[in-house]
Amino acid sequence: MAKTTVLVMVDGFDPEYLETCPIPNLREMARKGFMVEAKGLMPSVTNVNNTSMVTAKYPESHGITSNYWWDRAKDAEVYMESGEYIQAETIFQRAEAQGARSLLVTSKDKLCRLLGQGATRFVSSEEAPADLVREVGDPPPIYSLEVNGWIIDAARHILSQEAYDLVYLATTDYAMHTYSPEQPESAAHLALLDTALGRLMDSLPDAQILITADHGMSAKTQMIHLPDILAREGIQSQAVPIIKDRYTVHHSNLGGCIYVYLQNPGQIDQAIQVLDQVEGVDEALSREQAAQRFHLMPERIGDLMVLGGPEVVFGNPEEVTLPETLRSHGSLHEDRVPIIGYGGDFEGFEFRENKDLGRYVFERVLR
Numbered sequence: 001m002a003k004t005t006v007l008v009m010v011d012g013f014d015p016e017y018l019e020t021c022p023i024p025n026l027r028e029m030a031r032k033g034f035m036v037e038a039k040g041l042m043p044s045v046t047n048v049n050n051t052s053m054v055t056a057k058y059p060e061s062h063g064i065t066s067n068y069w070w071d072r073a074k075d076a077e078v079y080m081e082s083g084e085y086i087q088a089e090t091i092f093q094r095a096e097a098q099g100a101r102s103l104l105v106t107s108k109d110k111l112c113r114l115l116g117q118g119a120t121r122f123v124s125s126e127e128a129p130a131d132l133v134r135e136v137g138d139p140p141p142i143y144s145l146e147v148n149g150w151i152i153d154a155a156r157h158i159l160s161q162e163a164y165d166l167v168y169l170a171t172t173d174y175a176m177h178t179y180s181p182e183q184p185e186s187a188a189h190l191a192l193l194d195t196a197l198g199r200l201m202d203s204l205p206d207a208q209i210l211i212t213a214d215h216g217m218s219a220k221t222q223m224i225h226l227p228d229i230l231a232r233e234g235i236q237s238q239a240v241p242i243i244k245d246r247y248t249v250h251h252s253n254l255g256g257c258i259y260v261y262l263q264n265p266g267q268i269d270q271a272i273q274v275l276d277q278v279e280g281v282d283e284a285l286s287r288e289q290a291a292q293r294f295h296l297m298p299e300r301i302g303d304l305m306v307l308g309g310p311e312v313v314f315g316n317p318e319e320v321t322l323p324e325t326l327r328s329h330g331s332l333h334e335d336r337v338p339i340i341g342y343g344g345d346f347e348g349f350e351f352r353e354n355k356d357l358g359r360y361v362f363e364r365v366l367r
Contacts, residue, residue, distance in 0.1 A: 004159070004207040005166050005344070005365050007357050008197070009050060010148075011107075012173025012329065014216035018338050020181035021190040025198035026340060029209065033342035039353050040215045042294040043242045043257045043305075044334040047080055047114060049214035049354055050170060054115050055088040056358030058295030062088040064114075065300040068244035068253075070261060079245060081110040083117040091166060091358055093118035094366045100165040105155040107147050107172035110245065120164065125151050132157065142247065143174050145189040152196035156203050166361065176217045177251055177327050201342070208344030212354045216334035218256070221311045223322040224280050226260055233274050236263035239314060240302060243330045252320050254313035256331030259302030268303055275304070280312040282332070307331050 015037055018026070041052050041059065043066060051064040059065045069080045095102040096118040104122035106112055116122040123129065125139035125147050133139070136154045140146035148171035155169055175189040201209065227237045243255030262271060268286050275284035283306075290305035291298040308314060310333040313326065339351045349360060 003343075004164060004204055005361060006200070006204065006207050006209045007053070007168045007361070008209065008211040009053060009168070009170040010193070010211065010213050011046060011171045012176030012215060012217045013213035013338065014176065014181070014334070015336050015338050016181045016216075017176065017186060017190060021187045023190050023194040025194045025201065026211065029201065029211070029342035030340045033340065033344070034346060035338060035340045036351055038212070038337055038339045038351055038356070040213065040335045040337045041353065041355060042296075042332065042335060043255070044215035044329050044331065045243050045255065046108075046111075046173075046214050046245070050111060050115060051086060052355040053212070053214075053358045054090040054092065054168065055086070056091075056355055056362050057088045058355070060291065060295045060297050062086050063297050063300060065296050066242040066259065068241060069300060070238070070240045070259075070302075072261065077240065079110070081114045081245070083114060086114070086117075090115065090118060091168070091361045091366065092116070094362065095166050096120070098366055100366065101163065102166040102168070103155065103158060103164040104168050104170075105151050105158070106170040107142060107151050108170070108247065111170050115168070121158070123154060123158070125154070128154070142172060145175050145185060146192060147172060147174070148189070149192040149196040152193065152200055156196075156200045160203065166365070172247070173217070174247075180219065180327065206343075209342045210344070210357045210360065211338075211340040212357055213337040214354065215329045216336050217327050217329050218310055218331075218333050220254065220256070220313045220322075220326045220328050222280050222309075223254060223313050223315050223317065224278065224308070225316050226258065226275065226306060226314060227316075229278055230260075230271055230274060233270070235267050235271050235274065237261060237271070239316075241314065243328065251328045252315070252323055252326065254315045254320065254322065254326060255328055256308040256313055256333060258306050258314040260304040260306055262303045265303050271304060275306055280309045282307040282309050309333070
């Protein structure tokens with residue numbers, strides 16, 4: 001392996017932030033390398049897209065179809081954040097098989113549990129080891145503007161002490177959930193991140209760096225509870241939030257896409273007809289339609305996949321109140337992502353989806 005390959009996943013990095021906020025180092029990388037607008041995968045949530053990036057596969061192959069899942073056979077709802085659910089080889093496992101060293105550094109500890117199998121070393125800001133705390137400082141809270149800069153600096157320190165062939169860095173999207181691109185807090189957050197990336201770039205002059213996002217972000221002003229609507233038409237159902245994770249301050253478990261399970265699956269066509277008439281619903285798809293269109297593993301999604309409009313999230317008002325300034329994701333309105341490449345041989349390689357970062361690693365780095 002000729003040089004270190006660094007993949008950076010900036011959680012929630014909607015292209016609007018790139019257009020609005022001061023990020024001189026990222027712009028310099030793009031100027032010397034390339035930048036394109038690409039697509040994330042559906043549902044546009046963290047676990048689905050990170051797994052797609054490290055496997056270079058669609059969810060139909062790797063099996064991660066949401067952050068949160070109802071295992072119908074076991075009648076159990078679980079967080080889909082363990083590597084046991086991944087059914088495809090990851091870049092870390094390929095590196096391990098080839099004797100290459102890989103490093104995973106994340107803000108969210110759940111990504112270590114989900115992606116870390118095969119990595120030579122994995123670190124999260126939430127479970128920071130004592131040696132890093134001594135050298136880099138105490139990690140900021142997960143709900144802060146500073147935490148993402150810390151993980152970049154932590155990775156830089158590790159790389160100054162040990163050689164790694166492959167590095168994957170994943171931030172958290174608290175800032176994007178909380179502040180729009182025009183707010184000064186967004187500029188402050190991205191300035192911190194950009195500065196840390198600049199230091200990393202300067203410390204690795206021979207590295208090739210690829211940067212993207214898992215999903216975008218939108219302001220949300222309307223909440224719809226689908227089981228109530230279906231019940232009025234005699235259709236009993238259970239809605240399971242695709243976006244749900246343990247970081248509820250981010251999004252209150254309210255996202256723009258949801259899986260719906262019907263008590264009577266024979267009512268699928270009737271349910272679709274009802275939901276297609278609901279203001280704020282872009283589209284309701286059967287399991288088969290959703291699996292085919294979005295390359296999803298059918299046994300790990302609902303009877304229905306329902307897509308919301310740009311300002312819509314799905315949730316139960318008896319369980320959660322819609323925050324006044326909610327920003328969230330999950331729908332097709334948050335599937336735009338940037339891709340920036342610097343320092344590598346990218347000639348002739350087409351980046352159309354964020355999972356192509358993993359494809360680049362498999363095809364050109366760990367062949």
